[in-house]
Amino acid sequence: MSAVKTKNLSKAFEGGLALSGVNLEIASGSIYGIIGFSGAGKSTLVRCLVGLEKPSSGSLQVEGKIGMIFQHFNLFSHLTALGNVLFVNDDIEKARGLLKLVGLEQKESLYPAQLSGGEKQRVAIARALANDPAVLFCDEATSALDPETTQNILSLLTELNNRLKLTIVLITHEMEVVKSICHEVAVLDGGQIVEQGRVADLFANPKHSTTRRFLETIHHETHFATTGELLRLLFRSENARQPVISRIVRESNADINILLGGIDVLKEETIGTLLVELTGTKEEREKAHAILQAMGVQYEVVS
Amino acid sequence: MMWHLLPGALFDTLYMVIVSTFFALLIGLPLGILLTLTAKGGLKESLWFHHILSFIVNVGRSIPFAILIIAIFPFTRLIVGTSIGTTASIVPLTITAAPFLARLIEDVLKGVSRSTIDAAVVMGSSTRKIVWRLLLPETLPAIVEALTLTMVTLIGYSAMAGLVGGGGLGKVAIQYGYQRFDGGVMFMTLLVLLALVWIVQWIGNAISYSIRKKRGLL
Numbered sequence: 001m002s003a004v005k006t007k008n009l010s011k012a013f014e015g016g017l018a019l020s021g022v023n024l025e026i027a028s029g030s031i032y033g034i035i036g037f038s039g040a041g042k043s044t045l046v047r048c049l050v051g052l053e054k055p056s057s058g059s060l061q062v063e064g065k066i067g068m069i070f071q072h073f074n075l076f077s078h079l080t081a082l083g084n085v086l087f088v089n090d091d092i093e094k095a096r097g098l099l100k101l102v103g104l105e106q107k108e109s110l111y112p113a114q115l116s117g118g119e120k121q122r123v124a125i126a127r128a129l130a131n132d133p134a135v136l137f138c139d140e141a142t143s144a145l146d147p148e149t150t151q152n153i154l155s156l157l158t159e160l161n162n163r164l165k166l167t168i169v170l171i172t173h174e175m176e177v178v179k180s181i182c183h184e185v186a187v188l189d190g191g192q193i194v195e196q197g198r199v200a201d202l203f204a205n206p207k208h209s210t211t212r213r214f215l216e217t218i219h220h221e222t223h224f225a226t227t228g229e230l231l232r233l234l235f236r237s238e239n240a241r242q243p244v245i246s247r248i249v250r251e252s253n254a255d256i257n258i259l260l261g262g263i264d265v266l267k268e269e270t271i272g273t274l275l276v277e278l279t280g281t282k283e284e285r286e287k288a289h290a291i292l293q294a295m296g297v298q299y300e301v302v303s
Numbered sequence: 304m305m306w307h308l309l310p311g312a313l314f315d316t317l318y319m320v321i322v323s324t325f326f327a328l329l330i331g332l333p334l335g336i337l338l339t340l341t342a343k344g345g346l347k348e349s350l351w352f353h354h355i356l357s358f359i360v361n362v363g364r365s366i367p368f369a370i371l372i373i374a375i376f377p378f379t380r381l382i383v384g385t386s387i388g389t390t391a392s393i394v395p396l397t398i399t400a401a402p403f404l405a406r407l408i409e410d411v412l413k414g415v416s417r418s419t420i421d422a423a424v425v426m427g428s429s430t431r432k433i434v435w436r437l438l439l440p441e442t443l444p445a446i447v448e449a450l451t452l453t454m455v456t457l458i459g460y461s462a463m464a465g466l467v468g469g470g471g472l473g474k475v476a477i478q479y480g481y482q483r484f485d486g487g488v489m490f491m492t493l494l495v496l497l498a499l500v501w502i503v504q505w506i507g508n509a510i511s512y513s514i515r516k517k518r519g520l521l
Contacts, residue, residue, distance in 0.1 A: 050425050066425060074422035077518055078440045087436065088426045113519035124422075131426060 002063070003028040003135050003167035004049060009058035011044050011191075018044040019191045021058070026184075028063065028134075031161050031168045031267070033178035033199070035214060036188035045188065046139050046171045063167075064134025071140035073120040075112040081123045082108035088130035098126035102156060118149035125156065135167045136160070142177060154181050158267075175214045179203070181267055187211045200269040204234050204298060219262060219273070228257070228279035230302040233292070235272035244297055245276075252287035254280030275302070306491070308475050313495055315389050315470035319461045323393045324454050327400035331453075334360060334401065335408025336434055342409075344417065346430050363402030368460050371395050372467050389471060392464035399460060400453050407449035411442045444511035444520075451507025455500050462496065472496055 004026040011019040019041050026032045036042045047053035050066050075084050081104055085095040099105050102122040112120055121141060128136055138157070142150040158181050160166050170182060178185050178199060186196035187210055195208040206212045233244065249256055260275040278285055292299055334356065340346050341353040366374070372395040376386040379394040415438055423433050439446070465473030472492050480489025515521045 052421055052424060065427070068422065068425045070418060070422065072418065074416075074419045076419065076423075076437060076441060077520065078443065087423070087428075111517075111519040127422075128426070137425075 001028045002026060002061075003030075004032075004063070004169060005061045006049070007059045009045075009048060009055050009060055011041075011048055011053065012056045013044075017191055019048070019055075022188075022191075022193055024186060024193070024196075026135075026167065026169060028167055029161070029165050030183045031158070031170065031181050033170045033172060033182035033185040034188055035172055035175065035178050035185060037173060037210075037213075040188045041191040042171045042173070042188055043139070044191075046137055046169070049169070050137055062135060065131050066135055066137065067128030067131070067133035068137040068139065069121065069124045069128050069141045071143050073112070073117075073124045073144075075120055075123055075127070077112050080109050080111055081115065081119075081126075084112070084123055085127045085130050088127055095126070095130065098129050099123075101129075101160075102126045116149075117145050118152060121145065121149075121153050122156070125153075125160070129160070129164075129166075133166070135169060138168065138170045138172075140172060141170070143172070143174065150177070151180070157181060175218045179218065179264060179266055183267060187214065198268070199266050200236075200271060203264055203266060203271050204236060218264075219260075228255075228277045229285060230259075231276050231278055232300050232302050233274040233276060234298040234300075235274070236298065237269060240270075240272060242295055242297075244292070244295055245274075247295070248288045248291050251291055252280070252284050254278055254284040254288045256288075306488075308479065308488075309472075309491060309495060312470065312472045312475045312492075313499070315474075316458065316461050316472045316496075316499070319389060319393055319396060319464065319469065319471055320454055320457045323396035323400055323457055323461075324450065326393070326397040327404050327453060327457075328450065330397070330401035331404030332408055334405035335412060336438070338405060338409040339412040339438070340430070340434075342413075346420065346424075346433065360402040360405050363398065364406065366399070368395065368399050369463055369466070371399055372464065387468035389464075389469050392461065392467070392469035396457055396460055396464065400457055403456065404449060404453045407452065408446065411445040411449055412438050414445065415441050444514045447507055447511040447514070451504060451511075454503050454507070458496065458500055458503065472499075 002025045004024060006022055006024045009019060009022040010017065022045060034042060034045065044053060048055045048060065049062060050068055076087060079087060081099060082095055085098055086092065089095065096105065096108065099108050102125050104119060104122050107115065107119065112123065115123065142153050145153060154177065157168055161168050170177060172178060182199050184197065185199050185202055186193045187208060189210040195202065195211045202211055203215065206215055245256055248254065257277040258274060259277055262273050264271045278288055338353065338356055341349040343350060375395055375398065379386045379391050382394055383391050385391050420433060423437050461471055462473030462476065465471060465477045472495055476489055476492040479485050480492055
């Protein structure tokens with residue numbers, strides 16, 4: 001069942017189209033990332049999804065109630081942590097339970113100004129959960145936080161997803177965030193979804209240039225001046241245990257120079273990447289390609 | 304010297320200022336809220352309504368007080384039965400203070416960011432709830448400051464009420480200090496007015512300070 005479904009969703013503003021023909025289907029109980037650079041239309045999309053903005057055309061369905069957290073928390077400064085949760089639902093037992101769930105039971109009587117950034121976002125999460133939403137929208141919810149706090153908030157979100165079967169839609173410009181907790185992701189560019197699918201598939205096999213640019217933000221493998229052939233080898237669970245490099249060297253006589261290696265620990269899969277430079281005669285290099293193919297290693301020729 | 308007149312005059316001034324501030328709040332607060340809600344990007348955006356209301360408020364604010372007192376004599380008589388005296392001057396004081404306060408309140412409410420309001424909207428809060436449980440309490444310290452400013456302004460205006468038979472410190476200053484050339488009374492009245500302004504300002508600041516302090520905003 002899908003928690004959020006849009007069909008040909010478009011939004012026009014004076015001076016242009018902010019969203020055009022967005023088709024989204026977010027499975028109930030999943031953590032779904034929507035990633036885009038500034039100006040890609042992320043904000044407009046989420047504002048449409050939560051009902052703050054009316055789409056110009058297309059259809060939109062969201063299952064159940066909605067909760068939302070924001071980049072700048074948007075807590076009510078005149079209310080304590082507990083008061084902020086009670087604003088939504090005046091059941092005090094429930095409010096206390098939610099503060100406990102986010103680990104803030106000791107701080108219920110403090111005001112937002114007396115809390116750290118991470119604590120503020122926790123209160124905002126408790127507040128967002130107070131009316132039992134089916135979907136939690138997170139609009140750049142970790143962008144104002146330091147890396148450690150970001151990880152803490154992301155683990156909390158994962159835990160909520162597991163424990164409450166809460167569907168989470170994460171809007172972000174950080175690939176790191178998508179990488180660590182999302183099951184699926186949609187890449188937004190120029191108001192359109194240019195690529196979407198399982199996070200592992202996008203990491204292993206990015207098709208659109210925007211997706212590649214996002215991957216570059218975490219892989220840093222852009223500029224290598226090489227003489228040979230530059231290959232990116234991909235190691236997914238099925239071929240991670242094979243001695244690929246040594247077989248190539250031994251059997252093809254080509255030389256392999258390892259330039260860069262990395263492991264992406266995704267939510268559902270771990271993907272290893274190796275950037276190598278292949279040198280040798282044409283025959284030797286062709287032999288190397290044949291070995292890679294025979295071993296079933298996914299790879300791409302970068303240059 | 305007419306020292307014995309001062310306590311009674313002080314009482315009259317306080318009576319005029321407090322009662323007219325109260326009525327000004329009663330009129331100005333809803334006006335300020337309406338101005339905020341109907342403005343561009345507001346929760347109940349309605350530009351024509353906003354412009355009309357804004358125009359009325361501007362007219363109210365631009366009439367000089369001394370002229371207003373006289374201009375609304377018939378209206379004052381209709382409401383309090385007479386157009387002169389202490390109670391009668393509450394009407395023009397209220398009418399001059401209400402639009403002033405409405406603008407101050409509008410400015411104050413505009414200070415709540417749209418994204419904070421969005422947070423409440425997304426969670427399904429009604430406009431009524433957003434006004435009473437978010438906008439007003441969120442801006443309480445600034446509203447207290449706006450009320451303080453209104454009161455201080457009204458203390459000054461209330462002295463003018465003395466010109467048209469209103470009581471209070473203004474009357475003492477005019478009748479005894481000015482018309483009888485009693486410099487001592489004039490000086491004392493001034494001192495009392497100054498002290499009054501100072502005390503009102505101090506109390507207002509103290510209240511708004513303590514609220515901000517409690518909320519950890521200082």
